[in-house]
C-alpha cells in the first residue's frame with residue numbers, strides 16, 4: 720500500500736510504501752523517507768527542515784490552502800515516482816509530468 724506525498728523543496732508529488740517490514744518481519748508504518756528526487760534541494764544536509772507532507776493529512780490541506788500559488792508554480796510528478804493510476808489523475812489536474 721502506498722501513500723502520496725508532496726515535497727516543498729522541489730514540488731514533486733510522489734508515492735512511497737506506507738508500511739515496511741522490519742528485521743523481525745513485523746510490519747511497521749514507514750516514516751516519511753524524504754524526497755526521492757536526487758536533484759531536490761532537500762538532499763543538501765542543511766536543508767532537512769524543508770517539509771515533505773503526506774497529502775492525506777490536515778497539515779497538507781492547511782499548507783495547500785495557504786500556498787496555492789507556490790504549489791501551482793512548483794508542482795510536477797514523474798512515472799519514476801508515482802504509479803500509473805496517479806499519473807493519469809495528475810494529467811487531468813494539469814500537473815506537469817516529467818521524465
Ligand SMILES: [Zn+2]
Pocket residue numbers: 726727728729730731754755756759760761
Ligand atoms: Zn523534493
